[in-house]
Amino acid sequence: MRLAFIEELVALATVNERIALMVGDLGFSVIEPFADRFPDRFFNAGVAEQNMMGMAAGMASEGYHVFVYSIANFPTFRCAEQIRNDVAYHRLPVTIVAVGAGLAYGNLGYSHHAVQDYGLLRLLPNLLLAAPGDPLEVRACMRHLVQQPQPSYLRIGKVGEPTLHTAVPELAPGRWLPVVRRGGKRALLTTGATLALAGQWLALPAYADYDLYTLPLWGMAHKEGQAEQLACFEQVITVEDHLHDGGFASWLREALAEQQPELLLRLQARALHSRVCGAVGSQQTLNEYGGLHCDGRPASDADSQAGRREG
Amino acid sequence: MNSRLLANTMRGLALQMVARARASHIGSALSITDMVAVLYADILQVDPGNPQWTERDRFILSKGHAGVALYAALAAQGFFPLPELRFYGQDFSDLMNHISHKVHGVEFSTGSLGHGLPFAVGKALAAKKQNKRWRVVVLLSDGEMDEGSNWEALLFAAHHRLDNLLILIDYNKLQSLTTVAATLALEPLADKLRAFGAAVEEVDGHDHALLRARCKALPWQDGKPSLSKAHTIKGKGVSFMENQVVWHYRSPNPEQLSQALAELAAERAVWGG
Structure with a gap:
C-alpha cells in the first residue's frame, strides 16, 4: 500500500500544484519519488510531530493540500490536539497518513501498534476516515480526498497487501x-x-x-x-x-x-x-x-x- | 486612529467586555494591547473591508486567552461593527472568550497554548514557497514558552530561513499561578532563542515608537526569523491591575470598571485625545 500511496500522490501532484508532502523524518525508500520530483513541495519536519501538524494546518490555510506522512501513532496520538484544534476545527485540507495500520509493525512493539486510532479520530466531526483495503482502494481514497479536500485520515498498511479489486473503484463516504x-x-x-x-x-x-x-x-x-x-x-x-x-x-x-x-x-x-x-x-x-x-x-x-x- | 489612541480605546473596550461577560484574562489582554495597537495602526497591511485579502499580512494571536485585545482592535479598525463586541462571551456568540477565527479579521483560533507558532511557521513557509511578500506576525505569552511545540517550531523556522516571520513574546513575567521565574525558569531566554537561530531583540513592549521602528525594520537579519522579547506589565494601563496575578482570573466589578475607565479617560486627557 505504501507504494500505491506514493505513486498516486506523485500522479495527483503532477496535475495539482497545491499538493504537498510533509513527513516526520520517516518514509525511507517510500517518499523519494515525490521528494525528488517536487522538492519545493516536500518537507521533512524532523522528529517533531506537534510542530509538523501545526505547520501542515498553516500551509493548508494558504491553499495547500498537505499530506502528513508518518508511522502508526506518530501523526495521530502524538499530535492529537493539533489535529483536533488546528486541522479539524478549522476544516483545513490536511490528510494525515499513517503507515503500518493495525499490527503491521507488530514486532516493533507497542509504540508502533495502531489499534486505537479509529477511536481517536472518529471523534472529530469534521474528519473523514479513509481506510483502504487494497492498493486500488488506496488510489480511490486519495482521488476522493483530493477532489474533495477536507480534514482526513488515510490509514494504510505496509507492503505486500494483495490487490482484490480489478480496477480503481468509485467510492462515496458511508457507502458499502x-x-x-x-x-x-x-x-x-x-x-x-x-x-x-x-x-x-x-x-x-x-x-x-x-x-x-x-x-x-x-x-x-x-x-x-x-x-x-x-x-x-x-x-x-x-x-x-x-x-x-x-x-x-x-x-x-x-x-x-x-x-x-x-x-x-x-x-x-x-x-x-x-x-x-x-x-x-x-x-x-x-x-x-x-x-x-x-x-x-x-x-x-x-x-x-x-x-x-x-x- | 493613531496607535496610542487605539490602545487606549482597546483597553476601554476590553475592560467593558470582560466586565459584562464576567470573563477572565483582562491582565493578559492589557499586557499585549500596546503591541497589538501598533501592529494594527502602523504595521500590518490589512484591509478591514476585505479581511481575506490575499496579500494581507497575517497576524496570529497564540495566547488566545487575551482575545479581547484583538477583538477590540479589529472592531475599532472597522473589521466588524463596534456594537457586536457586546456579544463577547455570550451563548453561541462567535466572539468566544478565547480568540476565534469565526470573527472577521482573525486568522486562527487558539486557546490551547503552543499552537500559534507552528501554524504561523506553516504560513510563513507557504509564503516563501510562493514568493509572497506578506509577512506573518505571531504573538506568544512568556508562560507559553513552556510548551515544547514552540521550540520545535523555532528549530524549523531557523532551519528554513523564514525571515518573513516576526515572533513577539509578551514577557510580562507572570503566568497562571505565579511568576514565570518561580514556575519554570526561562532565563536566559534571549540567549536560548538566539541559540535556536532567531534574530532576537529585547524591547519595551509598551513603547509605541520603538515597537513601530523595529517592526518597520524587518527582517532584523536576513535568513532568520525576527523575535522580540517584549518586556511588558501584566494589567498595563490600569493601576490596580498592574503586576497582579489575580487579574489573570478576576473580572472587574462595576466600581472597579468605573475606576479603570476613569484612568483611561485621564490618560486621554493628558494627550488631548
Whole structure:
C-alpha cells in the first residue's frame, strides 16, 4: 500500500500544484519519488510531530493540500490536539497518513501498534476516515480526498497487501462497496487492510455463501444510510484490525442504534481483544492472539494462547 | 486612529467586555494591547473591508486567552461593527472568550497554548514557497514558552530561513499561578532563542515608537526569523491591575470598571485625545 500511496500522490501532484508532502523524518525508500520530483513541495519536519501538524494546518490555510506522512501513532496520538484544534476545527485540507495500520509493525512493539486510532479520530466531526483495503482502494481514497479536500485520515498498511479489486473503484463516504457478490443473505464488511483477511475467509466452507463488502470512507458525518444497507442482509460480520472499543463496528453499532436498533442483532464484530495492547509479535501472531484468525473462526478464550511458544 | 489612541480605546473596550461577560484574562489582554495597537495602526497591511485579502499580512494571536485585545482592535479598525463586541462571551456568540477565527479579521483560533507558532511557521513557509511578500506576525505569552511545540517550531523556522516571520513574546513575567521565574525558569531566554537561530531583540513592549521602528525594520537579519522579547506589565494601563496575578482570573466589578475607565479617560486627557 505504501507504494500505491506514493505513486498516486506523485500522479495527483503532477496535475495539482497545491499538493504537498510533509513527513516526520520517516518514509525511507517510500517518499523519494515525490521528494525528488517536487522538492519545493516536500518537507521533512524532523522528529517533531506537534510542530509538523501545526505547520501542515498553516500551509493548508494558504491553499495547500498537505499530506502528513508518518508511522502508526506518530501523526495521530502524538499530535492529537493539533489535529483536533488546528486541522479539524478549522476544516483545513490536511490528510494525515499513517503507515503500518493495525499490527503491521507488530514486532516493533507497542509504540508502533495502531489499534486505537479509529477511536481517536472518529471523534472529530469534521474528519473523514479513509481506510483502504487494497492498493486500488488506496488510489480511490486519495482521488476522493483530493477532489474533495477536507480534514482526513488515510490509514494504510505496509507492503505486500494483495490487490482484490480489478480496477480503481468509485467510492462515496458511508457507502458499502461490493468486492465479492454471491447473492446471499450474509456478508462480511471490512474497513482497512483486513480486507485481505476477509477475502481469505470467503474460501472457507463456513463463509461459502457470504458476500464481501468494504467501506473505506467513513466517519462521524457519514452514518446516514447504514441501517438501510445492513437491512439487505440477515447477518453482517465486520472485520477490522482495531480494538473492539471505539472502532469500526462500534461506529456501525452507534449508527444502527440511532437508525434501526432492531438490526443490531444482525451484526457481529471481529476486532482485536485488548490483550494485544503491550504484546509483541508478528502481525499474524498478534492478530491471532487478538482474535482475528486466518481460519475465520470467532474469537474464544483459547485465543490468549495463540502464537505463544510452547514451554 | 493613531496607535496610542487605539490602545487606549482597546483597553476601554476590553475592560467593558470582560466586565459584562464576567470573563477572565483582562491582565493578559492589557499586557499585549500596546503591541497589538501598533501592529494594527502602523504595521500590518490589512484591509478591514476585505479581511481575506490575499496579500494581507497575517497576524496570529497564540495566547488566545487575551482575545479581547484583538477583538477590540479589529472592531475599532472597522473589521466588524463596534456594537457586536457586546456579544463577547455570550451563548453561541462567535466572539468566544478565547480568540476565534469565526470573527472577521482573525486568522486562527487558539486557546490551547503552543499552537500559534507552528501554524504561523506553516504560513510563513507557504509564503516563501510562493514568493509572497506578506509577512506573518505571531504573538506568544512568556508562560507559553513552556510548551515544547514552540521550540520545535523555532528549530524549523531557523532551519528554513523564514525571515518573513516576526515572533513577539509578551514577557510580562507572570503566568497562571505565579511568576514565570518561580514556575519554570526561562532565563536566559534571549540567549536560548538566539541559540535556536532567531534574530532576537529585547524591547519595551509598551513603547509605541520603538515597537513601530523595529517592526518597520524587518527582517532584523536576513535568513532568520525576527523575535522580540517584549518586556511588558501584566494589567498595563490600569493601576490596580498592574503586576497582579489575580487579574489573570478576576473580572472587574462595576466600581472597579468605573475606576479603570476613569484612568483611561485621564490618560486621554493628558494627550488631548
